[in-house]
Amino acid sequence: MIAELGLAALWLAAALAALQLVSGFLAARHGGEAAEAELAVLVRPAAIVQGVVCVFAFAMLVCLFARTDLSVKLVAMNSHSMKPMIFKLAGAWGNHEGSMLLWVTVMSAAGALIAIVERRLPERTMQATLAAQGFVALGFYAFLLFSSNPFERLPMPAIEGNGLNPLLQDIGLAFHPPTLYLGYVGLSVAFSFAVGALLTRQVTPEFARAMRPWVLGAWIFLTIGITAGSYWAYYELGWGGWWFWDPVENASLMPWLAATALLHSASVLASRDALRAWSIMLGVVAFSMSMVGTFLVRSGILTSVHAFAVDPERGSFILALLAIYIGGALAVFGLRASTIAEGERFALVSREGALVINNVLLSAILGVVLLGTLYPLLTEALGVRVSVGPPYFDPASAIFALPMLVVMAAGPLLRWRRDRLQRVRRPLIVAGAVALAALLVALALDGPGILPLLGLSLGAGLAVASVLPLRGRNLRRLPLATWGMVVAHLGIAVSLIGMASDTAFSEERLSALRVGETAQVGPWRVTLQSVSPVAGPNWNALEGVMLASYAGGEPARLAPQARSFWAPPQETTESALQTRWNGQLYAVLGKAADGQRWQVRLWWKPFVTLIWLGGLMIALGGVLALLGNVARDLKRRTVQRKAAARRAELAR
Amino acid sequence: MKPWRFFVPLAVFSAFVGVAAWQLTQPKDEFVHSAMIGKPVPEFAMRAASADRPGLALADLKDGKPKLLNIWASWCVPCAAEAPQLAALQARGATIVGVAIRDRPEDVAAFLDRYGNPFTRIGADDLSELQLAIGSSGVPETFVVDGKGIIRYQHIGDIRESQVPMILEKLAEAGQ
Numbered sequence: 001m002i003a004e005l006g007l008a009a010l011w012l013a014a015a016l017a018a019l020q021l022v023s024g025f026l027a028a029r030h031g032g033e034a035a036e037a038e039l040a041v042l043v044r045p046a047a048i049v050q051g052v053v054c055v056f057a058f059a060m061l062v063c064l065f066a067r068t069d070l071s072v073k074l075v076a077m078n079s080h081s082m083k084p085m086i087f088k089l090a091g092a093w094g095n096h097e098g099s100m101l102l103w104v105t106v107m108s109a110a111g112a113l114i115a116i117v118e119r120r121l122p123e124r125t126m127q128a129t130l131a132a133q134g135f136v137a138l139g140f141y142a143f144l145l146f147s148s149n150p151f152e153r154l155p156m157p158a159i160e161g162n163g164l165n166p167l168l169q170d171i172g173l174a175f176h177p178p179t180l181y182l183g184y185v186g187l188s189v190a191f192s193f194a195v196g197a198l199l200t201r202q203v204t205p206e207f208a209r210a211m212r213p214w215v216l217g218a219w220i221f222l223t224i225g226i227t228a229g230s231y232w233a234y235y236e237l238g239w240g241g242w243w244f245w246d247p248v249e250n251a252s253l254m255p256w257l258a259a260t261a262l263l264h265s266a267s268v269l270a271s272r273d274a275l276r277a278w279s280i281m282l283g284v285v286a287f288s289m290s291m292v293g294t295f296l297v298r299s300g301i302l303t304s305v306h307a308f309a310v311d312p313e314r315g316s317f318i319l320a321l322l323a324i325y326i327g328g329a330l331a332v333f334g335l336r337a338s339t340i341a342e343g344e345r346f347a348l349v350s351r352e353g354a355l356v357i358n359n360v361l362l363s364a365i366l367g368v369v370l371l372g373t374l375y376p377l378l379t380e381a382l383g384v385r386v387s388v389g390p391p392y393f394d395p396a397s398a399i400f401a402l403p404m405l406v407v408m409a410a411g412p413l414l415r416w417r418r419d420r421l422q423r424v425r426r427p428l429i430v431a432g433a434v435a436l437a438a439l440l441v442a443l444a445l446d447g448p449g450i451l452p453l454l455g456l457s458l459g460a461g462l463a464v465a466s467v468l469p470l471r472g473r474n475l476r477r478l479p480l481a482t483w484g485m486v487v488a489h490l491g492i493a494v495s496l497i498g499m500a501s502d503t504a505f506s507e508e509r510l511s512a513l514r515v516g517e518t519a520q521v522g523p524w525r526v527t528l529q530s531v532s533p534v535a536g537p538n539w540n541a542l543e544g545v546m547l548a549s550y551a552g553g554e555p556a557r558l559a560p561q562a563r564s565f566w567a568p569p570q571e572t573t574e575s576a577l578q579t580r581w582n583g584q585l586y587a588v589l590g591k592a593a594d595g596q597r598w599q600v601r602l603w604w605k606p607f608v609t610l611i612w613l614g615g616l617m618i619a620l621g622g623v624l625a626l627l628g629n630v631a632r633d634l635k636r637r638t639v640q641r642k643a644a645a646r647r648a649e650l651a652r
Numbered sequence: 653m654k655p656w657r658f659f660v661p662l663a664v665f666s667a668f669v670g671v672a673a674w675q676l677t678q679p680k681d682e683f684v685h686s687a688m689i690g691k692p693v694p695e696f697a698m699r700a701a702s703a704d705r706p707g708l709a710l711a712d713l714k715d716g717k718p719k720l721l722n723i724w725a726s727w728c729v730p731c732a733a734e735a736p737q738l739a740a741l742q743a744r745g746a747t748i749v750g751v752a753i754r755d756r757p758e759d760v761a762a763f764l765d766r767y768g769n770p771f772t773r774i775g776a777d778d779l780s781e782l783q784l785a786i787g788s789s790g791v792p793e794t795f796v797v798d799g800k801g802i803i804r805y806q807h808i809g810d811i812r813e814s815q816v817p818m819i820l821e822k823l824a825e826a827g828q
Contacts, residue, residue: 277658284661285661292668315676316673316676319669319672319673319676322669323669326665327662327665327669330661330662331662333658333662334658334659334661334662337655338658377671377672564727571754599779
């Protein structure tokens with residue numbers, strides 16, 4: 001019964017999306033006095049009810065997973081009655097159909113939210129925006145209903161479920177997909193706004209202000225999702241790496257890059273009325289990247305560890321959706337972009353100029369990542385199988401990322417419209433001196449490669465430069481948005497220093513130890529105390545207990561495990577970490593090397609934790625900027641309401 | 653007059669859709685081709701994984717007869733599903749040597765008792781060293797190795813009933 005309710009709700013939501021599309025489009029097109037304008041009253045309610053109904057459908061799916069209803073195919077395929085409850089719930093979106101339903105649920109909820117709160121834009125632009133949002137949702141409903149129905153029943157209930165991939169049975173991972181989806185979907189709202197503004201030709205600062213909170217919100221979630229995903233890969237896969245340039249990682253990085261550029265150009269549009277075409281273009285591109293990423297991951301067209309749905313039919317469906325939405329939006333952009341009047345002008349040496357350079361460089365990095373991700377697809381068409389990895393991605397993205405860091409350091413110090421480099425010479429010299437000092441220190445320590453060296457140096461310079469805009473300002477009166485910028489830019493610098501430090505200075509030791517023997521890695525001495533079997537709820541493991549002491553200090557206890565899950569059967573590595581302020585010791589237990597000895601892999605990674613600390617700082621910066629935006633909007637609304645009330649008083 | 657530069661994004665995107673669509677219509681090769689095909693199996697020597705079969709070393713693969721090299725484990729469910737197909741291959745004259753991945757002798761013995769033992773030799777690969785060296789990423793996988801120890805074919809996943817004749821054909825080709 002629950003499954004049928006869910007399916008019915010999904011059909012109903014699809015019908016409401018169609019209503020929203022038709023009424024919104026006709027109302028926006030004719031507007032004013034035409035008969036079609038009366039349809040306008042339907043648009044917002046349709047969006048709100050659609051959101052409610054779709055959330056209900058998703059709740060039904062979660063309910064099926066909570067009860068482990070094995071008559072439903074999706075539950076039988078991806079769950080198991082013995083799983084801990086939290087992973088039963090997470091199982092609802094740990095698969096293709098469920099995650100697509102989550103996607104459209106978040107999207108329709110976002111549509112409902114805009115319908116409720118957004119009152120700033122001209123009503124016609126609003127109708128066009130909601131029509132676009134309904135159009136995108138409709139495609140996803142069709143995809144769910146026709147080719148990946150999450151509520152499908154089995155002819156005979158299964159006796160027991162298949163379980164969930166053990167790699168995914170991790171609390172961090174349970175919430176990783178929803179986080180990224182919130183990001184993707186926030187970008188779908190930005191996309192709808194961009195299309196709405198293009199259709200009604202109203203690309204104004206108000207439009208940018210309406211779009212900005214959504215972009216910021218999406219960007220915050222993407223940042224958190226990428227940071228958390230990277231940390232998960234780091235401790236769960238047991239290789240000590242934190243970024244693999246896997247197609248799926250790239251699928252989350254590309255929208256982030258586009259959203260970063262969009263965020264900056266939307267800010268310029270909101271406050272200076274410049275970069276109109278850029279903002280629209282990036283709004284379309286950011287969501288395109290979310291969809292292209294989804295397509296690559298879900299079509300099985302690229303081989304990746306995450307590709308849940310390896311199914312060409314689904315791939316074709318998503319590709320068709322892509323072609324319709326993105327192709328359509330880009331065609332409208334091509335036709336309409338020239339009719340968007342050029343915004344305010346500015347000189348190259350100005351804050352807008354720095355932001356344009358920033359946009360170009362971010363777009364270039366995006367191009368590098370996209371090309372590397374799609375390259376196997378192109379060569380395969382020519383019959384050659386290649387896999388593109390760090391040897392391409394690292395230098396190719398660094399070429400554009402390093403100059404971008406320089407622009408990032410200088411940009412916030414510049415004035416709007418026009419400035420002279422002379423004026424900001426002193427702070428730049430300070431930052432440059434710090435960068436040079438860091439370079440010399442890194443060289444003196446141990447000659448690392450050229451990229452980590454430049455990373456360390458520019459990271460240090462940027463860290464100093466990013467706090468310089470605070471000079472001579474009254475810190476208590478500073479707008480939250482400025483604090484957000486400072487914290488986020490500092491976060492980039494911190495993260496970069498962590499990456500460069502780990503690449504340059506980490507030490508690895510692989511040894512075969514008898515119980516009682518000791519291995520040395522960097523400043524650590526690690527003694528293997530015991531190896532014993534332990535049992536978990538749905539796995540058995542060998543646990544190695546080790547005592548690690550840093551530079552002869554107090555020993556700490558580490559207990560890495562090699563786990564064997566039995567539903568489905570799979571082996572995973574549970575690494576053990578010992579964190580100090582200056583880095584992490586990373587320990588992995590391998591198998592018995594012979595009757596007596598155990599394989600032990602140890603890494604000492606100086607300052608590696610800065611990578612994720614920086615990621616969280618970037619997200620925090622986003623949160624501060626978002627709070628600043630929302631506060632300013634609320635204030636403006638109150639002022640407008642009061643003014644309207646006073647005018648009404650006077651009129652009486 | 654529309655400036656052409658505004659259509660660049662559309663052109664790039666259309667090219668992507670074209671390539672992707674063309675790729676999707678291609679029959680998708682289900683297998684990641686081992687880069688090792690046509691290459692010799694690297695040097696190795698493994699202890700026996702069970703009491704009643706000898707261990708496995710490179711020399712055993714170079715005795716002039718083509719063989720199936722089956723990578724499996726007692727803790728793997730598809731390996732159990734594959735057992736009847738291995739038995740059928742053995743009955744039709746294939747020589748099968750096994751490599752047990754990260755396994756315990758008592759588990760191996762229990763598995764073979766329950767599902768039959770088609771192997772002439774079973775080596776124990778406790779650290780997945782050979783598995784990784786010959787480009788195998790999971791269990792079960794089956795390699796066709798010719799009499800000189802050169803890898804001729806890699807089959808990823810369990811061998812299904814319908815695939816048995818194909819595997820025999822690959823084995824015959826390796827023997828020519």
